Amino acid sequence: MAAPSLLSVRSATSADEAELAELDRSTWSSLHAVLPPPAPPYEPFFGERHPPEEFLVAEAAEREGGAPRVAGYLRLAPATPLASNSHVRQIRGLAVATWARGAGVGRSLLRAAFDEARRQGANRITLRVLAHNEPARALYASEGFAVEGVFPGEFFLNGRYVDDVCMGRSLDPA
Incomplete structure (x- = not known):
């Protein structure tokens, strides 16, 4: 499939489990993951600690x-x-699926998350990102996130220590 031209964001349902699980496995990378690559038998994608209602x-x-x-x-x-x-x-x-990268999918998901968080009554949003994940850090910064803290050498990945970067932003109207 070529880069998408029509994009929409919606809440997940339990029917999305298989497709989201496959996407999660296919996008695994040490650029963002602190756990080893998923291997069979696979854990369920949705569960008590991560229900469908938490996903866009x-x-x-x-x-x-x-x-x-x-x-x-x-x-x-x-x-x-x-x-x-x-x-x-x-x-x-x-x-974001490999075939959809560079087409604004991540940005659309972030903006939908801002709206959903506001709908839930939140006025602030945070995240953690590995320091070496430059593409994600640039996207977050472009959407108003600022570095609010760093845990130096928090993870040992691929033979080196990697900082865990805490970022956040206000959800108050600009």
């Missing part, structure tokens, strides 16, 4: 009336279960 799904079609394909997903969850922190949402995963 980007669908893309090449042309009007064309069948949409899952182009990416974003997991948006409360930062903690604490009432005192209920105004914060955290991005806990973002994946």
Whole structure:
């Protein structure tokens, strides 16, 4: 499939499990993952700690009336279960299919996450990203995220220590 020309973002449903699980496995990379590559038998994609309600799904079609394909997903969850922190949402995963990269899928998912977080009553959104993931860090910065902290050498990946970067932004109207 060529880069998508028609893109929409919606909430996930349990029916998306197989397709999202496959996308998650096919996009695994040490650029963003701190766990080893997934291997059979695979864990369920959705579960008690990561229900479908926490996911936004980007669908893309090449042309009007064309069948949409899952182009990416974003997991948006409360930062903690604490009432005192209920105004914060955290991005806990973002994946874009290889065939859909560079077409605005990640940006569309982020903007949909901002809207969804506001709808849920949040006024702040945070995330963590590995320091060596330059493409993701650039995308987040372009969407208003700022570095708010760094855990130096937090992970040992591929024979080297990698910083964990905490980023956040306000969801207040500009």
